Amino acid sequence: MAILTVPAAGNVWLRRAAIPAGTLDDTSSAHLGVPREGYLHDADLLIENGVVAAVEPAGTISDGVDLAGGIVWPCFVDMHTHLDKGHVVRRTPNPDGTFFGALTATGADRASFWTADDITARMDFGLRCAYAHGVSAIRTHLDSFGEQAEISWGVFRAMRDCWEGRIALQAVALVTIDQYEGAFGITLADIVERSSGILGAVTRLSGVDHGSIEEIDGLLDRLFLQARTRRLDVDLHVDETDDLAAFTLPRIAAAVERNDFQGRVTCGHCCNLALQTDDVATAAIEACARLGITIVTLPSANMYLQDRSGGRTPRWRGVTLAHELRQAGVAVAVATDNCRDPFVPYGDHDTLDSFRFALRVSHLDHPYGDWGGSICRVPATTMGLPGLGAIGAGRSADLVLTRARSFDELVSRPQSDRIVLRAGRPVDTTLPDYAELDYLAKAAPRATNGPSAA
Structure with missing residues (x-):
């Protein structure tokens, strides 16, 4: 040809x-x-x-x-990324490839280096990659602990203005859900509202310990109260673990119903759904379908992190039940997630590459059906972007x-x-040169700034 x-x-x-x-x-x-x-x-x-x-x-x-x-x-719609974390892998690598290693390394990098200039440069690099690959819209999660929230959300607002007309940008607040327990949760919700963002959290307590699972219910109520009051949508990081007891997806569905929440709700990852018994998984999936919860599967990240242990081959894929969710009528999107950071040291902000990977990993074939919509029409609908x-x-x-x-x-x-x-x-599809980021490894650290999130 x-x-x-x-x-x-x-x-x-x-x-x-x-x-x-x-x-x-x-x-x-x-x-x-x-x-x-x-x-x-x-x-x-x-x-x-x-x-x-x-x-x-x-x-x-x-x-x-x-x-x-x-x-x-x-043009593609990538509804789950982390532009604020991207491209630090040479500066602060994950020491062992584990989830805990990613949390520790990211927290250290953020505490030491995440000034407005640092985030701006790395976000711009990532957006130029995405634009060249054919991405028209991105939803990025932003680490929003403590004073970092004002810094990162300020950068986001500037980048959204700068990229208007090229890539439509949305942002989600990312903290552990216990951050909504006190006054900071209100402060953060105010920042998100002022930025026309989405309220979010990781449904675990600080660190990697899920703590008492029952604590999640009250914290979810607080989050949904802030979102409902401000008419914000909600996007959560959910169940990135093989701990069957730390299963929060049904609790999220129950909180949506209990709070009569009318905004859009998205749950990313949902890894341990694949490890639940059939009856437990089916009940959770049916609740998501009934309540209109969108699920985002992120195989490039979950295949890298889940079930990793040194010198041992992983025993499970770490991805969610995409087929079962779709068959029940749940909207399922595929997204890229992390890019060249401690959570995933690979990637290039290429949504098509993520689809190619998901197709193989999650068996989105025999038949292929309409899974192509998972990287464009499905996320555009969830993100409220009818023109894309x-x-x-x-x-x-x-x-x-x-x-x-x-x-x-x-x-x-x-x-x-x-x-x-x-x-x-x-348009010019020439990708930016990685050499532009060589200076990152020589960047001077700043003062310490708070805990870490996924």
């Missing part, structure tokens, strides 16, 4: 595109009908003045750019064009030759 080129200006038909099921808007999906092989719609796309002007069955026209069956995506995450007539032509003609081809190669269109025009 010839190297794919797209005109830099003017109107154009993109012929013989393959669009994954779950990535079209409802009107275009109905117009194209049943997808080929159950997961690909064959289509011709008309781009006019930066907008997808028409989505027609393949073969409708005979001129334009021939994509030869290459898969076309809407889907292909359809009248929508901005923000597209990612690949040469892969099937998911087996998509997964087999990294798609580093992808073309990214923003408003119908190709």
Whole structure:
């Protein structure tokens, strides 16, 4: 197949595109009908003045750019990241690859180095990577302990303004849930409200000890009270452990119901759901479906951290029950999570790479179905971004064009030759050089600043 080129200006038909099921808007999906092989719609796309002007069955026209069956995506939506932690792996590595090692190393790095300038530089690097890969929206969790909250949220607000029109940014407060017990919980909620953010927490107590599981209920009530009062959505880090007793997902569902919480609720990770007995897992999943809770699976992080012990091969995958959740009607998104930090020393802010990994790890195949929507339309809906995450007539032509003609081809190669269109025009996909960050290892430490979170 010839190297794919797209005109830099003017109107154009993109012929013989393959669009994954779950990535079209409802009107275009109905117009194209049943997808080929159950997961690909064959289509011709008309781009006019930066907008997808028409989505027609393949073969409708005979001129334009021939994509030869290459898969076309809407620009990706990554709804669970940690831009404030990213790219410190050379400065402060995880000593043993464990969850505890990640907590300790991150806490040390944050306490020593996280000035506004430091966070800004690393966040900007990560956003430039994401933009080049074709990401249109990101939700980042921000460590928000003590005085760090004002620093990190201030950086976030500035970055959101700076990147407006390129990447839509949202942020979530990340602390251990016991931080909502006292006055600081109110202070933090005020910061989040002022920043138009999302309230969040890790559903464990400070450190790695979950403490008394019953304590979580009252703390969840306090969190949901602050969120409800301020009309904030909630996004939680949930059950990143193989401890069956530390199972908080059903308690979160009960708190949503008990507090009559009407905002959007998202739960990331949910690792130990996969270790529960079938009846316990089914009950928790049914509660999530009934209450409209979105689940985010993060296999790149959980495969790295969960069940790790030196000199021993892990016995379980560490990922949540994606299939069972979807079958029950729960919205399931795939996201990247950490990038080149103590929690995950790898990654490049590439949501497509995370999907390729999730497809293999969680067996999102046989059939592929509409899992493609898990990195675009599903997270865009949860994040309240109706203009993003889907292909359809009248929508901005923000597209990612690949040469892969099937998911087996998509997964087999990294798609580093992808073309990214923003408003119908190709953008520079050159990635920033890691050498830009070499100075981080020589940065001078600052004063100590509080505990750590996931």
